[in-house]
Amino acid sequence: MNGKRIFYLLLGWLSLITGVIGIFLPLLPTTPLVLLAAWCFSKSSERFHAWLLAHKFFGPIVMDWQSSDGIPRKSRNRAIIFMWAGMAISIFLVHRFWATVGLVIIGLCVSTYLMRMPLRSENLASDTRLANDSSSKE
Known part of the structure; x- marks a missing residue:
């Protein structure tokens, strides 16, 4: 695995974890962090990107953002x-x-x-x- 891919993977997980914390803490934005995680996973791991798209709670957020509708x-x-x-x-x-x-x-x-x-x-x-x-x- 090259350094760029590892960086995006780590940033994606950090963003997703911070977004989950944002569900419980006011003023910590959840949606932008989940979208950042989706973008990072799209650059680093097809498996994690697919997992995020299929996720019960986060999948609709990402799919709505990625659609052009x-x-x-x-x-x-x-x-x-x-x-x-x-x-x-x-x-x-x-x-x-x-x-x-x-x-x-x-x-x-x-x-x-x-x-x-x-x-x-x-x-x-x-x-x-x-x-x-x-x-x-x-």
């Missing part, structure tokens, strides 16, 4: 609401001017990015998952 409107809106709520709590607790400025700039950039992403209907998401489930059972 866009994201469901509900998911986008929830992400924006929870992001701003978390940042508002951080701003309230920290009371530092530059931290507030940094969080607001990050929030505006991420919100702009999410608002510009293509949207898909909720029905398409459930239809795609049903099709994937039925084809994997055959």
Whole structure:
């Protein structure tokens, strides 16, 4: 195994473990870390990448991101609401001017990015998952 592949493999596992911890700790982002893990595994290990795609909880996150269909409107809106709520709590607790400025700039950039992403209907998401489930059972 070459050094680059080992680096991506270790970064993928570190990212995934940190993402799992983020499920339980507020303000530690789970989804971006899982997506980073998927990217790292795609560069280092087909087996781990396939495992992550087939995972009960993380697979749908990665498949939604990798598809070109866009994201469901509900998911986008929830992400924006929870992001701003978390940042508002951080701003309230920290009371530092530059931290507030940094969080607001990050929030505006991420919100702009999410608002510009293509949207898909909720029905398409459930239809795609049903099709994937039925084809994997055959």
